[in-house]
Amino acid sequence: MDGLGLGGNTKAAILRIGLQEMRAFCLEFFEGSKPGTFSDESAGIADLITTCYGGRNRKCAEEFARSGKPFAELEKTMLNGQKLQGTATAEEVNNFLVARKRAHAYPLFEKVYKIAFEGVSPKEIVQDL
Secondary structure, three states: OOOOOOOHHHHHHHHHHHHHHHHHHHHHHOOOOOOOHHHHOHHHHHHHHHHHHOOHHHHHHHHHHHHOOOHHHHHHHHOOOOOOOHHHHHHHHHHHHHHOOOHHHOHHHHHHHHHHHOOOOHHHHHOOO
């Protein structure tokens, strides 16, 4: 949202959708997952907020949205040897969902993957969610 010049309300809406999809994903595929983890534990909403408002994934995603430079290039120029975790996670989650024919049930996850790996414009993130 930051790299697209969109405001706090849009960012909050995407965070909400992301949290809903994270919760649904875990509950659907990982027996023993507890719904309260996502609202009551630091591993849920607190971690999501921290990740979305700071850190290397947010920093590189902002530059990706602004410049269109590939993530591999941004890692080299912005991270001093560190690697992005968000792009790897997006790819793994997408592969997991596609293998189970469930990608359509997680439109934000699917869209993030397509933006990161298939050339879909970052501006599409807010479409049809």
